[in-house]
Amino acid sequence: MKKFFNLALEYDFDIYVYSFPWPKKQLDLDPELPKIIEYYNNLIIKEANDNEKVFFIKYDNFWEQEYFVDPLRLNQKGAEKLTDILLKSKK
Numbered sequence: 001m002k003k004f005f006n007l008a009l010e011y012d013f014d015i016y017v018y019s020f021p022w023p024k025k026q027l028d029l030d031p032e033l034p035k036i037i038e039y040y041n042n043l044i045i046k047e048a049n050d051n052e053k054v055f056f057i058k059y060d061n062f063w064e065q066e067y068f069v070d071p072l073r074l075n076q077k078g079a080e081k082l083t084d085i086l087l088k089s090k091k
Helices: 002-011 033-048 076-089
Strands: 015-018 054-057 068-070
Touching: 002 015, 002 033, 015 076, 033 054, 054 076
Parallel strands: 015 054
Antiparallel strands: none
């Protein structure tokens, strides 16, 4: 991952990093999920090491069920919401 981030600097391209959104009901199945997400996010942040070409998109990781087909796939409404978040985060 560090090499990928360094290539972004070398070739001048931006990388946008975001946590995959999860349905809120997933918390009932795995209450440790927020800690797991935070752990991996922190690893990525550490690897990015303040790289000026890496941008972290922040938003609530847990969305209402109406945005999902199942726990791992957004429906059209969810995809549009995520796209809107990503577009608004661009510099």
